[in-house]
Amino acid sequence: xxxxxxxxxxxxxxxxxxxxxxxxxxxxxxxxxxxxxxxxxxxxxxxxxxxxxxxxxxxxxxxxxxxxxxxxxxxxxxxxxxxxxxxxxxxxxxxxxxxxxxxxxxxxxxxxxxxxxxxxxxxxxxxxxxxxxxxxxxxxxxxxxxxxxxxxxxxxxxxxxxxxxxxxxxxxxxxxxxxxxxxxxxxxxxxxxxxxxxxxxxxxxx
Amino acid sequence: xxxxxxxxxxxxxxxxxxxxxxxxxxxxxxxxxxxxxxxxxxxxxxxxxxxxxxxxxxxxxxxxxxxxxxxxxxxxxxxxxxxxxxxxxxxxxxxxxxxxxxxxxxxxxxxxxxxxxxxxxxxxxxxxxxxxxxxxxxxxxxxxxxxxxxxxxxxxxxxxxxxxxxxxxxxxxxxxxxxxxxxxxxxxxxxxxxxxxxxxxxxxxxxxxxxxxxxxxxxxxxxxxxxxxxxxxxxxxxxxxxxxxxxxxxxxxxxxxxxxxxxxxxxxxxxxxxxxxxxxxxxxxxxxxxxxxxxxxxxxxxxxxxxxxxxxxxxxxxxxxxxxxxxxxxxxxxxxxxxxxxxxxxxxxxxxxxxxxxxxxxxxxxxxxxxxxxxxxxxxxxxxxxxxxxxxxxxxxxxxxxxxxxxxxxxxxxxxxxxxxxxxxxxxxxxxxxxxxxxxxxxxxxxxxxxxxxxxxxxxxxxxxxxx
Numbered sequence: 290x291x292x293x294x295x296x297x298x299x300x301x302x303x304x305x306x307x308x309x310x311x312x313x314x315x316x317x318x319x320x321x322x323x324x325x326x327x328x329x330x331x332x333x334x335x336x337x338x339x340x341x342x343x344x345x346x347x348x349x350x351x352x353x354x355x356x357x358x359x360x361x362x363x364x365x366x367x368x369x370x371x372x373x374x375x376x377x378x379x380x381x382x383x384x385x386x387x388x389x390x391x392x393x394x395x396x397x398x399x400x401x402x403x404x405x406x407x408x409x410x411x412x413x414x415x416x417x418x419x420x421x422x423x424x425x426x427x428x429x430x431x432x433x434x435x436x437x438x439x440x441x442x443x444x445x446x447x448x449x450x451x452x453x454x455x456x457x458x459x460x461x462x463x464x465x466x467x468x469x470x471x472x473x474x475x476x477x478x479x480x481x482x483x484x485x486x487x488x489x490x491x492x493x494x495x
Numbered sequence: 496x497x498x499x500x501x502x503x504x505x506x507x508x509x510x511x512x513x514x515x516x517x518x519x520x521x522x523x524x525x526x527x528x529x530x531x532x533x534x535x536x537x538x539x540x541x542x543x544x545x546x547x548x549x550x551x552x553x554x555x556x557x558x559x560x561x562x563x564x565x566x567x568x569x570x571x572x573x574x575x576x577x578x579x580x581x582x583x584x585x586x587x588x589x590x591x592x593x594x595x596x597x598x599x600x601x602x603x604x605x606x607x608x609x610x611x612x613x614x615x616x617x618x619x620x621x622x623x624x625x626x627x628x629x630x631x632x633x634x635x636x637x638x639x640x641x642x643x644x645x646x647x648x649x650x651x652x653x654x655x656x657x658x659x660x661x662x663x664x665x666x667x668x669x670x671x672x673x674x675x676x677x678x679x680x681x682x683x684x685x686x687x688x689x690x691x692x693x694x695x696x697x698x699x700x701x702x703x704x705x706x707x708x709x710x711x712x713x714x715x716x717x718x719x720x721x722x723x724x725x726x727x728x729x730x731x732x733x734x735x736x737x738x739x740x741x742x743x744x745x746x747x748x749x750x751x752x753x754x755x756x757x758x759x760x761x762x763x764x765x766x767x768x769x770x771x772x773x774x775x776x777x778x779x780x781x782x783x784x785x786x787x788x789x790x791x792x793x794x795x796x797x798x799x800x801x802x803x804x805x806x807x808x809x810x811x812x813x814x815x816x817x818x819x820x821x822x823x824x825x826x827x828x829x830x831x832x833x834x835x836x837x838x839x840x841x842x843x844x845x846x847x848x849x850x851x852x853x854x855x856x857x858x859x860x861x862x863x864x865x866x867x868x869x870x871x872x873x874x875x876x877x878x879x880x881x882x883x884x885x886x887x888x889x890x891x892x893x894x895x896x897x898x899x900x901x902x903x904x905x906x907x908x909x910x911x912x913x914x915x916x917x918x919x920x921x922x923x924x925x926x927x928x929x930x931x932x933x934x935x936x937x938x939x940x941x942x943x944x945x946x947x948x949x950x951x952x953x954x955x956x957x958x959x960x961x962x963x
Contacts, residue, residue: 308812309688309788313926317933318905322559322573324533324580326641336933341914370808371689374722374788375926376905377624378531379640400692400724401624405640459656462515471513471654472542475646478511478519482547482652485510485521490756491617491745492523492551 294467295410295440298392301358302365302428302436302447305334305349310368311375312402316384318376329380330359330387350388354432359389365436367421367428368395372413373402382406392438394445394454396421407460410469412440420445420452440464497763499660500616500729501695504635504760508618510652517654523617524634525552525647526603527590529559529577530907531622535644536584544649546588551651553612554585555593557602558907562870562897565595571909588648601873601899604628604716604841608708609875611741614753615730616760620647625841625923627718630727631711632734633760635695637725658724659693659769664700667776672958674851675710676843676921676941678702678774680782680792682714683721686772688790691723694769697762698728702776708737709847716842717923720789729761783954784925784939785828786816791925793828795944795956801825819927820936821915828938828954834916836867836949837930838894840904843921843942844872849880852942853888855961861893862952868895868910870902894949906931919948 320332338348345351358364366385372395373381382405385393393406393413406413416424427447428436436447438454440461445454456464463469486492498506510519527535532554539546546552559574568575578595585592593599593606600606604625607613615633619626622644629636639653646653663686665678683690696718703711711728718726728734735754738744745753780794791813793799799817802810802824817824822831838844838852849871861867869889871877877899880886886896903910904922911931912918918930918937925937938954947957957963 307815308808311788311924311926313905313924313929317928318907319931321530322577322907324577325537326534336928341933371692371722374688375624375719375924377622377638377640379534379622379642382640397689397692399689399722401638401640401719405642408640408642457656459513459515459517466515468515470642471517472646472649474513474515475519475650475652475654476544478513478652479547479650481510482519482521482650485508486548486651489507489521489523490752491614492548 292467292470293410295412295464295469297437297439297441298363298365298412299435299437300361300363300365300391301354301432302367303349303354303358304367304425304428306369306425308369309371309374312373312378312381313375315373315381316378321378321380326380326383329384333384333388362389363391364389365438366390366393367425368393370396372398374399377401379405382409382411386411394424394438407463407469410464412438412456412464414438414445414454414456416445416452416454423450424452497766499697499762499766499768500633500727500760501635501658501660501697504616504618505657513654517656519652520618520655521652522620522647523551524612524619526607526619526621527552527554527644528603528623529556529581531641532584532644533577533580534641535648538645539648546590546648548651549589552590552648554581554590555600555603555606556581556595558901558905560595560900561908562900562902562910565898574908598874598878601875602841602844602901605845605873605876608632608712609741609873611738611744614738615734615757620653624719625716627725628712628716628841630715630718630725631708633727633730633757635725635727638719658695660697661694661770661772662697662699662768663772665702665774665776666700667702669702669776669779672781672943672963673779674941674943675706675713677779677782679714679717680784680789680939681779682774683717683790684782684792686721688720688788689722691718691721694723696723696726698726703728707847708733709845712845713842717789720923730757781941781944781957783828783944785820785822786813787819787925787927788812789923789925789939791816795829798825798827829956831954832917833865833919833948833953835912835918836865836945837903837918837920837922838942838945839870839872839902840922841872842923844870844876846876846879848921848942849876849885852946853885855943855957856892856946857888859892859950861949865949865952867893867949868897868903870897871899874899903930905929919945919954921945
């Protein structure tokens with residue numbers, strides 16, 4: 290399986306603030322009532338964006354900036370800490386990605402969300418707290434300036450600004466080498482898998 | 496060298512090192528349900544792959560099943576489509592399915608233990624973040640995404656990096672009216688909802704030694720609410736006694752060999768932990784959440800926090816929480832009016848939860864204007880409860896007695912809050928909109944506290960209501 294090498298994502302950015310944004314808020318459970326991921330993009334952050342009266346609320350995802358990102362099918366989302374906590378639903382990163390975002394910059398990410406995003410080829414990189422605040426402020430003040438998330442050099446830069454970014458070495462390696470979907474590597478190990486299974490007494494149980 | 500259970504299980508299941516430095520880890524037991532598996536089967540078909548070890552995957556249906564309608568086709572056509580997709584997928588690939596007509600259906604995290612599929616020293620993965628529940632048996636169990644469900648189906652392995660291990664010790668006896676649920680809510684409150692990122696939680700200490708397996712499951716269940724992908728308790732005689740005789744438990748000579756093997760996985764004396772936190776059981780009081788994260792919690796007899804006592808980051812989340820919850824800082828949560836009571840979920844929908852709730856509910860009535868539902872987590876739990884007459888206790892008091900499933904924990908079936916109803920809930924998440932209404936409000940608590948709320952119509956201190 291040949292995948293794109295994701296070394297850098299350079300695109301317009303949108304700040305979606307707040308810490309502990311859980312995956313129920315990213316994609317409410319009623320949109321999990323489906324057997325495919327199709328169409329999830331339009332419902333990303335649905336209940337944050339739309340009030341109980343069905344009308345739009347003031348939310349970054351309702352902005353013209355968000356619309357530009359959706360049209361371009363590429364964009365950088367700038368978020369807070371512990372983003373994507375809660376449910377393991379892959380529907381959450383699927384909805385963000387299908388909306389048009391191709392990279393996420395934040396303070397920290399919940400682990401399952403991080404893994405799900407990486408497997409989609411969406412890098413989630415972290416910035417130190419002060420740098421994240423600067424990046425967030427820059428993005429709000431300069432909506433027309435593209436933000437570059439450099440997975441290889443581990444920087445996030447915009448205009449004249451550049452911040453040091455973090456990502457676990459294994460995820461970086463997978464993204465820059467075009468191996469972010471692990472299935473090919475896992476299939477390669479089939480014989481070794483059988484050997485491991487053979488040594489585990491419980492595996493051949495009832 | 497002395498090792499933790501986590502390290503031993505990891506080492507036993509490590510297949511090889513992957514080119515990116517991660518480990519290809521063998522997954523001994525894979526559990527699937529109707530919500531996060533259909534797309535994975537779609538990927539298997541699209542890529543022309545096979546299911547490598549179909550006998551190591553077990554399926555049930557829990558999230559979308561209606562709890563007040565047993566006949567199919569369900570009035571909800573999407574629920575019908577999802578259950579039928581799982582029937583087809585499990586049939587096509589030869590996977591065992593605990594379907595609604597088997598008497599063994601239920602929340603996936605209850606079915607595993609009930610069937611004896613959940614065993615110590617194993618790796619367990621499921622497309623559901625509450626998979627940590629199975630850690631109560633000394634398994635390394637964790638939630639995965641749908642692409643990873645595909646990986647397990649196709650290869651019985653995952654690409655993973657090891658976790659650090661934090662030992663969380665709780666020692667001493669819990670006071671009357673204080674339960675396992677209060678223990679985990681307190682731990683999350685103290686360590687934070689993101690405090691566990693990068694860690695597996697090893698729960699230990701005399702409080703855990705004294706806990707039943709069901710109580711251990713309640714605590715392990717909510718590891719993820721503290722940011723930890725998995726939590727576990729070292730296996731002991733209680734663990735083995737619980738498993739013995741279950742349908743998928745080893746039998747005869749295999750049993751003795753299995754117990755010896757299981758014992759060998761327990762953390763060694765003197766092993767190194769990456770972090771240790773110690774709590775005293777007697778410091779823990781009945782705990783309820785007041786906000787929109789499980790860490791926003793107070794003891795029932797405390798006031799909710801004043802904004803100025805919080806750090807700037809916590810304050811922002813708290814302001815958002817108070818606005819959503821329509822509650823005021825620096826006031827008691829006790830006495831807050833309750834509209835709905837939900838007793839159930841993979842956190843607190845087991846037989847011991849229903850017994851404890853019924854014990855205190857008996858002879859009382861649900862307060863006027865309160866809708867109270869009790870949803871056994873599994874069909875086996877429901878059958879046992881009926882056998883003990885618990886269903887009668889609930890219905891005579893004014894609770895609705897329902898069929899097994901996830902129900903109002905996440906409201907993917909018709910059980911939902913309406914408008915800004917406030918729900919006293921024995922479930923695990925108080926996120927905005929979690930219980931099916933965008934403006935709905937959730938207060939997490941133990942089963943006995945849910946019963947106290949149902950009787951009084953308000954968030955109440957069960958110790959006062961029941962004089963415990």
